[in-house]
Amino acid sequence: MVHEPDNIMTCGKPLGTCLRIIENFHGWKAPGLVLGLFMVDLAQELIGPQVEADAIVETCHCLxxxxxxxxxxxxxNGWMKILDWDKFALSLYDRRTKHGCRVWVDLEKMRPYPKLYKWYMRLIPKKELPLDVLLGIILEAGRHVLSSQAITMTQFHDRVKKTGINVCPVCNEAFKATQGSICRACQGNGYYEGHRAKVVGN
Amino acid sequence: MVHEPDNIMTCGKPLGTCLRIIENFHGWKAPGLVLGLFMVDLAQELIGPQVEADAIVETCHCLxxxxxxxxxxxxxNGWMKILDWDKFALSLYDRRTKHGCRVWVDLEKMRPYPKLYKWYMRLIPKKELPLDVLLGIILEAGRHVLSSQAITMTQFHDRVKKTGINVCPVCNEAFKATQGSICRACQGNGYYEGHRAKVVGN
Known part of the structure; x- marks a missing residue:
């Protein structure tokens, strides 16, 4: 069992509550997500409670x-954008002023936690580092492995607007007008073969 | 106030509970998300409770x-993939058998609900269709505006594996190894200017 001290608050809630929220939504207490909890907590503190911040995240995984x-x-809801860079970093920003704060995992600060470093750099097989051990290290490390910086957004700061839609003459479904006269699926880029039968499964 | 009959169950919960879950997570009862609730409910029923399904969704908005x-x-957690096609459709599938089920909004079935149709096709300004009215129509329409089909997945069915990471020699952060010898941000594609000051906000 991982020791979850209830006197630690993250993102305005007791740490144990946050861990249950993570497990309920994500399916398990993924270590990257627990580390991400501390990152969001730090970013929120830096940007302050008065800012209704939008978010950008630099990896698809967990964060x-x-x-x-x-x-x-x-x-x-479009307030979070995802960049597929595999960088464990996130920014919260005020889209009006474009000012914000970036938080990232700092490799140098991770050196005192060699197992955490090896897990983060994908240098250790899962079976050699049990989840409870890794989570214990992450809970101990918390913010100590993070760095942060005030930033001004230079792109991606505007919310993505809905564009026009057309009706595809082949499948008769609405689709993004900028993608041509027929939809992507009917252009041959679909991901499925359809069957007449309604019954699915095995 | 929208009438939320408690005897209707969606996704295994009373409808009113689902609407509160939506509002809590998404920030408001977005009509697209309420329609999406009925889509997920139908897809889950068709694929059956025994399948631990992965998901693919054909729009970034709400769904x-x-x-x-x-x-x-x-x-x-990587079990949902998003295609930016602006098609209001989703599929649940068994990634082992590649069999699944696609559910979409059927424009023909929407004709009996002219206000819903106009909203869906983005033909009516928000102020001309109050949210409560629109939500009432969506709750009345429910599955009646949806179609479904059994499918076999032809691509995008595998989960995305984590790839190798390198340390960027410029910023000293880990990044996706396939993106070059230095990271995207240090290549000049970043989204921010960094400042020395830790204080952010206005």
């Missing part, structure tokens, strides 16, 4: 869920 | 949050 769970920003 | 809230699939 987007930390933002979705502990800020109002989600992928579906 | 990804319905999947994240009412299935185990999230953007951060």
């Amino acid at each position: 987007p869920d930390a933002i979705q769970l502990f800020t109002p920003c989600t992928v579906g | 990804p949050d319905a999947i994240q809230l009412f299935t185990p699939c999230t953007v951060g």
Whole structure:
């Protein structure tokens, strides 16, 4: 069992509550997501409670869920953008002023936690580092392995607007007008073969 | 106030509970997300409770949050993929058998609900269709405006594996190894200017 001290607050809630929220949404206490909790917590403190911040995250793995769970920003409401750079970093920013704050995992600060470093750099097989051990190290490390910087956004700061839609003459579904006269799927880029039968499964 | 009959169950929960979950996560009862709730509910029923399904969604707007809230699939755990096609459609599938089910908004079935149709086709300004009215129509329409089909996945069915990472010699952060010898941000594609000061905000 990982020791979860209840006197630690993260993102305005007791740490144990945050860990349960993570497990409930993400399916398990993914170490990257627990580290992400501390990152969001730090970014929120730096940007301050008065700013209704938008978010940008520099990896697809785990970290987007930390933002979705502990800020109002989600992928579906358009307040969070995801960059597929595999950098474990996130920024919160005021889209009006373009001022914000970037938080990232600092490799130098990770050196005192060699197992954490090896996990982070994908140098150790899962079976050699049990989840409970890794989570214990992350809870101990917390903010100590993070760095932060005030930033001014230079791109990606505007919210993505909905564009026009057309009706595809082949499938008769609405689709993004900028993608041509017929939809992507009917252009041959679909991901499925359809069957007449309604019954699915095996 | 929208009438939310408590005897209707969606995704295994009373409808009113689902609407509160939506509002809590997404920030408001976005009509697209409420429609998405009925889509996930139908897809889950068709694929059956025995399948631990992965998900694919064909728009960035609203619908990804319905999947994240009412299935185990999230953007951060990698079980949900998002296609930026602006098609209001989703599929749940068994990644082992590649069999699944696609659910989409059927324009023909929407004709009996002219206000819903106009909203969906982005033909009516927000101020001419109050949210409560629109939500009432969506709750009345429910599955009646949806179509579904059994499918076999032909691409995007495998989970995205984590790839190798390198340390960028400029910023000293880890990044996706396939993106070059230095990271995207240090290549000049970053989204921010950094400042020395730690104080952010206005």
